[in-house]
Amino acid sequence: MKNNETINILFCGIGGQGVLKASELCCLAALFDGYHVKKSEVHGMAQRGGSVESHVRFGKLVYSPLIPCGMVDYLLPLHRDEHERLKHFLKHGGIDLLQWLEKAETADKKYLNTYMVGVLSRFLPIKENSWLRALEVAFSHKKYDYNKHLFLRARREVQL
Amino acid sequence: MVSTDIGKIALLSGNEAVAQGAYEAGVKVACSYPGTPSTEILEYLAQFPEVDSQWSVNEKVAFEVALSSAIGGLRSLYASKHVGVNVAMDPLMTSAYVGVNAGFVVVSCDDPGIHSSQNEQDNRLIARMAKIPLLEPSSPAEAKEFVKTAFKLSERFDTPVMVRLTTRIAHTRENVKLGKRREIPQKEFNVNVAKYVMVPRNAYNRHIALEKRLLKLKAYAEKSPLNRIELNSKKLGFIVDSVSYLYVKEMYPDASFLKLGFSFPFPEEKVKEFARQVKELYVIEELEPFLEEHIRMLGIKVRARDPSFRIGELRPEYIPNIVKGKKKTEPGWTARKPVMCPGCPHRPVFWVLKKSKAVVTGDIGCYTLGALPPLSSLHSCLCMGSGITFFEGWRKALGKNVVGVIGDSTFVHAGVPALINLSYNKTKGLIIILDNGTTAMTGNQPHPATGITIKGTPTKRLSLEDVCRACGADNVDVINPHNVKELEAVVKKRIDEDALSVIIARAPCVLLERKRAGVPEFQKEECKKCYICLSIDCPAIYKTEDGYIRIKREWCTGCNLCVEVCPTGALVKNEEQ
Secondary structure (H helix, E strand, O other): OOOOOEEEEEEEEEOOOOHHHHHHHHHHHHHHOOOEEEEEOOOHHHHOOOEEEEEEEEEOOOOOOOOOOOOEEEEEEOOHHHHHHHHHHEEEEEEEHHHHHHHHHHHOOOOHHHHHHHHHHOOOOOOHHHHHHHHHHHOOHHHHHHHHHHHHHHHHHOOO | OOHHHOOOEEEEEHHHHHHHHHHHOOOOEEEEOOOOOOOHHHHHHOOOOOOEEEEOOOHHHHHHHHHHHHHHOOOEEEEEEHHHHHHOHHHHHHHHHHOOOOOEEEEEEEOOOOOOOOOOOOOHHHHHHHOOOEEOOOOHHHHHHHHHHHHHHHHHHOOOEEEEEEHHHHOEEEEEEOOOOOOOOOOOOOOOHHHHOOOHHHHHHHHHHHHHHHHHHHHHHHHOOOEEEEOOEEEEEEEEEOOHHHHHHHHOOOEEEEEEOEEEOOOHHHHHHHHHHOOEEEEEOOOOOHHHHHHHHOOOOOEOOOHHHHOOOOOHHHHHHHHOOOOOOOOOOOOOOOOOOOOOOHHHHHHHHHHHOOEEEOOOOHHHHHHOOOOOOOOOOOOOOHHHHHHHHHHHHHOOOEEEEEEHHHHHHHHHHHHHHHHHOOOOEEEEEEEOOOEOOOOOEOOHHHOEOOOOOEOOOOOHHHHHHHHOOOEEEEEOOOOHHHHHHHHHHHHHOOOEEEEEEEOOOOOOOOOOOOOOEEOHHHOOOOOHHHHHOOOOEEEOOOOOEEEOOOOOOOOOHHHHHOOOOOEEOOOOO
């Protein structure tokens, strides 16, 4: 990662799918790795089963909380309609994680988010330990073991 | 936060950072009514035993409790969304006259882009109208520092200070360093009739004091480090405030900036100084032309947004088009429509209202979603309490077939005077209180009728039944809306009666009590493909390619509304628990 580079990830899905949990995991991991992180999202009426998107950016110094349209490095969809709606945010040569959504659905419909974050983790310059710490903070003790297992499984299954 | 967290870097939202800043500044009293995008400020403050935090009945009450605590000598904070400040306008306008004693900070969270509001008013104008200083952080980390500065300014100049966030600051998270709380000793309070009793002569004298204070504040704003010139390439200079600074910085990192963090009273000399130093000057802001008008009044040549950009929020990718002088191309609303949750107790009420063909006056809450197709059975929504007041007007204009609906928290907030008005002015008809036992839309905050405080402790529970009777309702029926037939019968009876009736439709929000019963069974051979079950707009029911319907097992709560509405018996109640 270059000195002044910002990594931009757009998470999208619908209310109830765990979009915000997925972006939280990513932000925490980046934070534990010492980056300046910004995450933007909306709450309230916008969340009731409607579209949910969360912008995550990290680097040495991040300005805008929103990723400029056409500057998304990684698009992480949890829902195909939302992917369709937002795919134009991807930059030329950006990485679309849609191809792993089906695999995530086979792994566990309820925790699509954790699996997809596992996929994403393979692409990002963040240490595995920071990801595991993020999982530990973001999930209750009861859910941690299973989510860690799912995250690591995704990490294993992704062929770069 | 625990004491061992001091010095730690946490990922705080703008709202949490405001609260953390207030905590570190030694705030003693904090009052608010929940509202997106401001809610988390008080939720975060409520965790601290040193802070007397409360969900107030409404914003006017919140403002007055916080302001009077400050006058009494305790550092205090008021927080709400932009339209919440409207409810508090009455005390706000005169608070600038009386001043504060101990620090008093007013946090307004505006919602450009109308993510979860009824308008996108710009509360920078309210700070100017109320003649109180306005601080505008651009990010969460700044928000924490600005709130601490706001408390100091408030005490130094004896004035309420507004700190204004927008959704993109309130709901952005970033690295914020946690600091130590500074305990501030209580300020002495002295009875001062000339200052605290706003009768005409005193108020006139306080207006003189206010104008003098504004001159001092303006001189201070000129020197304040919150207004910062960042000189870079002198070819292009931007005057910016709030989150706009970050959008422009993102797109034009090599330009020069005047970043206004203390934007009212307006630092005219600073603006002139910056204007002299750059060749081409732009002002870029969100919503109203607040900075633009100030700058133009100084006779400075400045380029500004095409007026089409005054609508909606800014986004970083808009900035180059703004600079080129282009009009905004409307992005259109492509987002999915929000919908009531599976098992939501509001859904059966709107189903019954739809069948009754009543014209329904609505209010602010999750239940406003009853307006959207296919339910389409809520026909007005303006502001808190208007579910009842609009009922009164429409009943006068449209006759009997009008029903008013209002949520439980909303009823306590602004519905009670409206109900008294109905009774006092001899209006008849039916009001339904959608009582799901929580302030749901903003994330399930308690309110007086829940009997729980912001800190989760038990308190006196307000009885909605008793209040309605005391306000003058002739009939008060409490019905579980999941008993659709009973609800339908009572609604029908009460609409026609020559009486003022309230139905309290009481069942807990599904997000509060995740009870699950058996998923209804689908009998394919009984299904006539009439799709009435789809007209209740439950996200757990969908049509498949073969034209039959399915229920998503992982979403269904077993509320059985679909069973109730199915005319052919194709959906059957599952008795398993």
